[in-house]
Amino acid sequence: MGLQHFIAERKQSKDILVMAHVVCGYPSFEENLQELEIMAEAGVDLVELQFPFSEPSADGPLFVHANEQSLKSGTTVEQCFEFMQLVSARFPFKVLMMGYYNTAFKMGEAAFVKRVKDAGGVGYILPDLPIEESPELHRLSEEAGIEPIILMTPTSSDKRLAKLGAVSRGLVYVVARKGVTGSKTQMGDDVLALIERCREHTDVPLGVGFGISTKEDIDVLRGHADIAIVGTAALKTWEQGGAPALREFFAELMA
Amino acid sequence: MDIFDFSEGREGYYGEYGGVFLPEILQATIEELLECFRECKADPKFWQDYVALLQNYSGRPTPITHLENLSRTLGGAQIYVKRDDLNHTGSHKINNVMGQGLLCQRLGKSKVIAETGAGQHGFATATMAAKFGFDCKIYMGAVDVARQRPNVFWMENLGAEVIAVEDGQKTLKDAVNECMRDWVTNMADTHYILGTACGPHPFPEMVSWFQSIIGLEAREQMLKQAGRLPDRVYACVGGGSNAMGIFQGFMNDDNVELIGSEGGGHGVGSYMHSSRLAYDDATVGVAQGYKTYFLQNDEGNMNETHSVAAGLDYIGVNPIFAHLHDQGKVRFEAATDVEVKEALKLTMRTEGLIPALESTHAFVTAIKEAPTMGKDQIILINQSGRGDKDIFTIADALDDAKWKSFIGGKADQYRGEKN
Numbered sequence: 151m152g153l154q155h156f157i158a159e160r161k162q163s164k165d166i167l168v169m170a171h172v173v174c175g176y177p178s179f180e181e182n183l184q185e186l187e188i189m190a191e192a193g194v195d196l197v198e199l200q201f202p203f204s205e206p207s208a209d210g211p212l213f214v215h216a217n218e219q220s221l222k223s224g225t226t227v228e229q230c231f232e233f234m235q236l237v238s239a240r241f242p243f244k245v246l247m248m249g250y251y252n253t254a255f256k257m258g259e260a261a262f263v264k265r266v267k268d269a270g271g272v273g274y275i276l277p278d279l280p281i282e283e284s285p286e287l288h289r290l291s292e293e294a295g296i297e298p299i300i301l302m303t304p305t306s307s308d309k310r311l312a313k314l315g316a317v318s319r320g321l322v323y324v325v326a327r328k329g330v331t332g333s334k335t336q337m338g339d340d341v342l343a344l345i346e347r348c349r350e351h352t353d354v355p356l357g358v359g360f361g362i363s364t365k366e367d368i369d370v371l372r373g374h375a376d377i378a379i380v381g382t383a384a385l386k387t388w389e390q391g392g393a394p395a396l397r398e399f400f401a402e403l404m405a
Numbered sequence: 406m407d408i409f410d411f412s413e414g415r416e417g418y419y420g421e422y423g424g425v426f427l428p429e430i431l432q433a434t435i436e437e438l439l440e441c442f443r444e445c446k447a448d449p450k451f452w453q454d455y456v457a458l459l460q461n462y463s464g465r466p467t468p469i470t471h472l473e474n475l476s477r478t479l480g481g482a483q484i485y486v487k488r489d490d491l492n493h494t495g496s497h498k499i500n501n502v503m504g505q506g507l508l509c510q511r512l513g514k515s516k517v518i519a520e521t522g523a524g525q526h527g528f529a530t531a532t533m534a535a536k537f538g539f540d541c542k543i544y545m546g547a548v549d550v551a552r553q554r555p556n557v558f559w560m561e562n563l564g565a566e567v568i569a570v571e572d573g574q575k576t577l578k579d580a581v582n583e584c585m586r587d588w589v590t591n592m593a594d595t596h597y598i599l600g601t602a603c604g605p606h607p608f609p610e611m612v613s614w615f616q617s618i619i620g621l622e623a624r625e626q627m628l629k630q631a632g633r634l635p636d637r638v639y640a641c642v643g644g645g646s647n648a649m650g651i652f653q654g655f656m657n658d659d660n661v662e663l664i665g666s667e668g669g670g671h672g673v674g675s676y677m678h679s680s681r682l683a684y685d686d687a688t689v690g691v692a693q694g695y696k697t698y699f700l701q702n703d704e705g706n707m708n709e710t711h712s713v714a715a716g717l718d719y720i721g722v723n724p725i726f727a728h729l730h731d732q733g734k735v736r737f738e739a740a741t742d743v744e745v746k747e748a749l750k751l752t753m754r755t756e757g758l759i760p761a762l763e764s765t766h767a768f769v770t771a772i773k774e775a776p777t778m779g780k781d782q783i784i785l786i787n788q789s790g791r792g793d794k795d796i797f798t799i800a801d802a803l804d805d806a807k808w809k810s811f812i813g814g815k816a817d818q819y820r821g822e823k824n
């Protein structure tokens with residue numbers, strides 16, 4: 151089942167879906183599994199598995215630290231794919247690869263697409279790969295039936311959004327604000343106006359991320375976006391309070 | 406050959422290298438920058454203003470010096486040196502910075518950010534920001550802050566905020582990442598003054614353009630002073646801006662050989678070096694906004710790098726050089742830390758010149774090759790910076806007892822003042 155179809159199906163019983171995020175191998179793969187158990191229990195619909203990279207220049211301090219520590223403890227790309235396979239087989243949510251383009255470039259684009267597909271991934275998010283540089287990767291992905299997730303941002307002009315919209319597939323990741331991952335976003339009219347602008351340029355579902363941390367944030371998006379994307383807030387919660395805190399976090403978030 | 410004529414290839418690409426690999430949020434910013442740069446490059450008045458500014462503020466044109474003693478000692482080619490160390494703030498970095506300062510005024514932005522390794526680029530940026538009235542933030546790896554305190558001192562006293570970057574390897578590449586993070590947040594009023602000919606298009610072209618003033622001057626000066634063009638031109642290569650600068654003066658002279666000298670660190674096979682092209686350890690990858698040769702592992706994560714010269718201690722090389730290397734247009738060699746210390750001593754004693762540790766890498770390769778050349782042959786070295794800033798590192802390397810006792814005395818004095 152394709153990503154877009156999966157989203158449509160899930161949306162029949164919910165008015166907004168949730169996509170969560172873990173950094174592979176941080177704090178450890180065992181703890182990643184515990185986090186994912188909790189996310190599955192709470193009914194999370196999609197999960198990004200971030201493959202750690204040594205130069206995570208689009209990430210904020212918490213994820214930078216997570217990338218660095220994961221690599222320090224020896225995490226390899228191969229392990230991440232094996233983990234992806236395990237996770238996509240075990241849980242009902244769909245899994246996306248998230249990372250930086252060099253990971254795909256170094257293994258070769260065709261091999262990358264094949265590995266994501268074989269590991270049960272439905273797509274990938276490579277935030278440092280602009281559409282100008284990805285026609286071949288997009289073609290390979292279409293052949294394999296996985297989705298390259300495109301980002302739309304508050305600094306994108308209408309002309310740019312039209313260009314992005316034309317090649318969007320699966321879902322579009324709407325970046326709620328400028329900056330890196332991590333800090334809080336004021337969810338308000340600006341974000342809603344951005345969603346509306348993006349909607350004009352694509353028919354695929356819209357996921358909104360960057361700085362979403364509470365049920366109130368999600369309530370603002372309800373009826374406007376299809377998916378709320380939660381990243382840093384969950385990791386922060388795990389670091390501060392472990393499994394019980396994370397269980398409570400998702401229970402409240404998705405109440 | 407015009408390497409910046411993209412009419413037949415892809416804009417911003419040099420062979421298969423270069424490009425723009427940035428988050429979508431920066432797309433509009435980089436487009437705005439490219440547009441502004443194209444306007445500046447097409448406007449003769451912009452270049453005139455740029456040259457006048459460097460003449461009045463930085464002492465350009467910098468001279469070339471014939472090193473008669475060193476040439477005689479080595480017994481081969483006649484050695485000439487382009488003296489970019491005589492610039493205000495002590496290196497070629499000011500050329501690019503003044504150019505981007507003028508461009509930043511055109512962009513109408515009020516804040517500048519910059520990464521720095523040796524501190525020379527940060528120092529130059531802080532100086533320019535003070536003169537032009539920009540708010541200035543300098544990101545510098547914590548390791549570099551520790552080894553380049555004199556430049557940090559000047560940056561802060563010039564009014565810049567210096568932020569020590571504690572991520573990753575805590576050197577130049579990590580400072581670049583931190584600049585990117587600042588830029589994706591503050592691009593509306595902030596221009597990122599990248600310090601070398603790396604990063605996403607148009608930075609490699611833009612920085613090379615500003616630095617081309619070195620080669621323009623040098624070519625004319627050689628014809629006038631030596632009576633002909635040099636047979637070989639040597640420059641050190643960190644990101645590659647000073648080398649691009651001087652090489653551009655001779656790019657179309659087929660009889661002039663161009664040689665880049667990289668940070669050989671502990672030598673070939675040590676994996677503790679910064680030689681992307683001279684050694685075989687680097688492979689093609691994409692990071693920090695562009696595609697080039699990086700010192701990285703099989704999975705695309707960057708390796709640790711090392712050079713005694715902080716300004717050469719970097720994972721990637723400018724994409725133009727990756728291409729010119731493929732084409733055989735520029736030859737790349739490496740100078741090890743040990744060789745650099747020896748060449749520095751020789752240059753100081755025979756000529757009274759104190760090149761920066763970075764620039765000394767070019768001297769090492771030239772000094773190795775000069776004796777194998779004829780007395781009627783001529784070589785030109787780019788002295789990109791002066792070594793004063795490296796006094797702590799050099800004093801350590803030379804194990805200078807009097808210096809150590811002086812620093813010990815100073816430390817006692819400061820401790821006494823605190824009590």
Ligand SMILES: Cc1ncc(COP(=O)(O)O)c(C=O)c1O
Binds near residue numbers: 789791
């Ligand atoms: C004096 C000097 N030379 C050379 C470099 C290396 O940079 P590039 O290769 O861009 O000239 C630096 C960098 O900090 C420097 O300070």
